[in-house]
Amino acid sequence: MKRLRNVKILATLGPASSEEAMIKKLHEAGADLFRINMSHSTHEMMRTLVSRIRAVEKECGRPIGILADLQGPKLRVGKFADGAATLVAGQTFTLDNKDVPGDATRVFLPHPEILEAVQPGHRLLIDDGRLQLIAVESDKTSITCTVVNGTKISDRKGVSLPDTLLESGALTEKDRSDLDAVLAVDDVDWVALSFIQRPEDLAEVRKIARGRVGLMSKIEKPQALERINEIIELSDALMVARGDLGVEMPVESVPGIQKQLIRACRKAGKPVVVATQMLESMISASVPTRAEVSDVATAVFEGADAVMLSAESAAGDYPVEAVQMMASIARKVERDPNYPGIIYSQRPLPDATGADAISLAARQIAETLNLSAIVCYTSSGNTGLRSARERPNVPVIALSPVIQTARRLSVVWGLHCVVTDDATDLDDMVDRACRIAFREEFGKPGDRIIISAGVPLGTPGSTNMLRIAYIGSDGMTGI
Template sequence: MRNERNIKIVATLGPASSDYNMIRALYEAGADVFRLNMSHGTHEEQAERHAIIRKVEADVGTPIGILGDLQGPKLRCGVFANDAGEELENGQTFRFDLDDAPGDSRRVQLPHPEIFAALEPETRLLVNDGKIRARVKTCGKDFAECVIEAGGTISNRKGVNVPDVVLPLKALTEKDRKDLEFVCELGVDWLAMSFVQRPEDVEEGRALAKGRAAVLAKIEKPAAVAAYDAILAASDGIMVARGDLGVELPVEQLPPIQKRLIRGARGAAKPVIVATQMLESMIESPMPTRAEVSDVATAIYEGADAIMLSAESAAGDYPVEAVTTMSNVALQVENDPTYLNVIEASRKVERTTVADGIVAAAREIAEATEIKAICCFTQSGATATLVARERPHVPIIALTPLVTTARRLCLTWGTRCCVTGEVDRFKMAVVSAAKATREIGLGTEADQIVVTAGVPFNTTGTTNILRVAPCDERLIFSADPD
């Protein structure tokens, strides 16, 4: 039996989690959304995983979200004559260039002319996840002469990060374009874009997706942090991707940046995922470290919509245990009185529309009385995300005639999704909401709910009505011709 919590869990699928039994077990342990990482695996393997998720969804009778995560451009150095690599010493000079000859202790190819076009003296180059740090002294259109500030072993095709400049690279490579079309045709609900530096990157992905998937921007570059407000406005959601971000920025800057990104996304009523190394030790251990548990808890206290497992569920030895641990931590935090105080203190939203006022009133009514749930009818999902932005103390039930909307809302905080038939009267909506509340087990006929919707129905962006209704609404009104 799944434990229902407000924060959602995203589990990455991979070699350790590719068959029906394991994916079903991950769902039952608490996974709400499954991530298909396009950096690994063939299209055939990802299509098989997608089909299994949809089979699990059909068997459990609950919408399940799927996130397709694009690889983005990968910047890597060339190869060395010595396959074991070379040892770079602090203070020595080292050259990166476009020459495809094998590297040695003095130079190596960097097959990305776009990098050289953007470099300036004093720019940093970080190699192998920042383990080697070099600073540019002189540079041209095809080379960069550097001084090694932190040495180490450099070997074949190690990753290179350039944190100090905006690179003239698009977020979508040719591989990404093919992968994007593939996953959109497959039917993913969310599309995560890597290497986003500017809002135009997100807009390019949105144009190619053509509405088939919601677009989520991964914030993993300093340039993306600097342009965050514009990127957020162009996106349907955000991922705080702390891997590359932690390489390119001083690690002590990550906590305040994470808080700011979460706060911004929540204010915009857009789901935000916190990702990378959340339970890293559980790749090989059945138990997490205390620091990892605290890291997961911190993201929950900050009000994130979702927390994500990467290698822990994709390639680790304990994928189900990792999801279970994450769920248990979430339940413990969300039952802590301090959590409610923190969430309430962070509820600073600029309300400018009728919909903003309706959802704020729904939360206040629910928290002031014995209301069991806030039920919202939504076509696009916007009403549900506005309710979730309020972080109410009661469950949110999103009712929609569109299965695509229900699946996308699996990423939204506190939201339980139900696919219903079309309704054309508010009274029908109330009857459906009461029925859903009873069937989910959140209320009995003696309880009350708050129902929000937009009239006219089936029109996006018209949230304008609210009613407190009994859960036995079917007995009172279902036969009423009005």
């Protein structure tokens, strides 16, 4: 299934898209991988969705990635005697450790870690920022605040802490249970970690996962931005989770942060996904707003590896149309005359490694000679990542004998992944590359491709060779 675009589409599954027939429609419409939101999925439903995705994968014959998104810590206030309370700007309001119903002067906060960590001057944002409090005094059992703006607070509303670093890790007991269930399935490719604050938050998950899944850090807290380079280094991928990020930071700063994160990930050779409210109006409308189209286009122009649909595909009235629209926007942007210049101006310098040098050379040769495709053999996935980092203007076919590698690479910009056996010798390596490029419609007889591989064959991390080959009349190697 050849995609006529480079950016990938990550579609969230939910009530509107949990059946196998709908998953197939979404894949055919353009979804390259699927997200299972563990905030709303039971372990049984997660296993069912994984099974259905794999059935679609088998039927369509293309590797499909699966991302399990862990909920992360959900910080909420307690309940009120009347279900809600009305506040006035300038008044004093207290959050404390007394487990009794609240009123217009106080409420229970069932999170001792917050009571211990908040300092005077720190902001507390309630209900996605609709109510803003400033801490005036804290004694580890209560936080006395001044109401800055907002007039209402009600039962179980969420609490965001843009100025406070919590000592507790990013994994809750629910997350640990969900992670164990995901790993037990042994068929999930990525796990997304919510509310990452520091690189240490990744350590526990790394220890539990032991390389069985890729780790995608969701950037949605200001604290994460302070140590972003370390977080990128320890992550396998990043997600720009703009919803919570826009609550905890000034919303007007989010577009600039998005650009910074995309460029930092590209420099590091790590995939980056842009998420949240990209085609929000398509939850209930068959067409998006012009602003939403521009939002998706901006992410594509910046060179993001993937763009994500949330409620649009999970619970919306038009899940297939939302995927089709996102794919259509991506194709249009990538054919815009300004696109190559924007993409190439951000091209990072190669690292002093064999994989980077080979990927750079393959891209330069392919563009100079106007070749039909770059074909890279990749067992671990590293060569595929390095090829994509170059953002070549010719297609990249990633051949891997490891199905898990091909599935994981489904989130990476521009990679058309194919599962194939390892080549037996150099002739077989070239013949196989030509045959697959022909079969997958990336080249016709007489076209040339460039192949990157490693000698000895089948040795992970040994990419050290380039070969230009003609596609013959039978799809095999020409003279």
